[in-house]
Amino acid sequence: ALALNIAENVCFKNNKSVGMFSLEMTAEQILHRILCSQSEVESEKIKTGSLDGSEYQKIVSCVNSIQKKPFIIDDQPSLKITDLRARARRMKEAFDIDFLVIDYLQLLSGSGHLRSLENRQNEVSEISRMLKNLARELNIPILCLSQLSRRVEERTGHRPMMSDLRESGCLSADTQIIDADTGKPYSIKELAERKNQKPINVLGIDKDLKIKKRKMTKVFYSGKKQVFKLTTKSGREITASANHPFLKQEGWSNLENLNINDKIATPENTKVNWDEIKSIEKLQVEDVYDATVAEVHNFVANDIIVHNSLEQDSDLVFFLLRREYYDPYDKPGQAELIVAKNRHGAVGSVNLSFRKEIARFENYTPLHTTEMEDQADAFSEYPTDN
Secondary structure, eight states, rough: HHHHHHHHHHIIIIIOOOEESSSSOOOHHHHHHHHHHHOOOOOOOOHHOOHHHHHHHHHHHHHHHHTTTTEEEEOOSBBBBHHHHHHHHHHHHHHHSSSSEEOOOOGGGGSSOSSOOOHHHHHHHHHHHHHHHHHHHTTEEEOOOOOOOHHHHHHHTTOOGGGGGGTOOOTTTEEEEEOOTTEEEEEHHHHTTTTOOOOOOEEEEOOOEEEEEEEEEEEEOOOOEEEEEEHHHSSSSSETTOOEEEEEEEEEEEEGGGOOOOOOEEETTTTTEEEEEEEEEEEEEEEEEEETTTTTTTEEEEEEEEOOOOOOOOOOEEEOOOOTTTTSSSSSSEEEEEEEEETTOOOEEEEEEEEEGGGGEOOOOSSSHHHHHHTTTTHHOOOOOO
């Protein structure tokens, strides 16, 4: 709903051409939502046809207005990223779109040209990279929706964070990462807490499973999470969240899907060695961290090859929190937009109003002066994962 509202504002209020790939909802369903939002007539009334005279006139006026606007919807399901890229290029050529929305990431599939070793984890990385390149090629912003892990529902307060991105896991604070230029070891916490987040060279594997230097561009705090200690037959140990990916001979696999005696990738000079898992032990909830590595999206930590964060290619990452979703009496009609990453500006959070009956987000009007002050300071006060 929020993504559609953003697209509506771009198209109907700013007179820009908008494209939308809807892999889940049909064009008719999207149009129904647009009619509800723009006419401010309740969805149920439109579905049942129980409209009074003024509501009918609102619908007619809305239809006459939006049919003149360039809002292009492609509702072809089960697209490969290569197909989406080709369709987006044609959309740009035919309608000169200024903004593109994709709903949503997990319904896209990769190009199909990946090696058999590289399963969904690398497929998502490939999709992310291709969307980034597509945005640069077409010279337009692309808004791509993504599902979150179910663990956000189990957390007190239900506040989403980077580590909740579906394909993104995290590592414990004491995880060791070697500077490939100096050989000096750093804990991932040390790297995350540096005032100057200068990129460093680390070790990672390429598509041919060769160990090479790769640039780690960012290390960041990901909140608190249940962790597990994985121990291999050779004595290597690493503590990670259940959804952090490790490389098996069959492909990338989350820790929660690994079993005793499975073999995972470890570095041996310039090649990969396969080390057998001896034990996986459940530990406590603790602070966790993650990192971003350019191009290959993996790195060596505690002498084990692990995958990096999902958000590496995004310029902006934001989450939506509606507390009434979990408790109908907790701030009903209100939502919080959390800007968790902003490559070119501030991070923070702002409040929005949500009109559920028409699925529309609007500017939030504070009831008290102190609340207005809090809203104004949101982007300077909000603690970030970064």
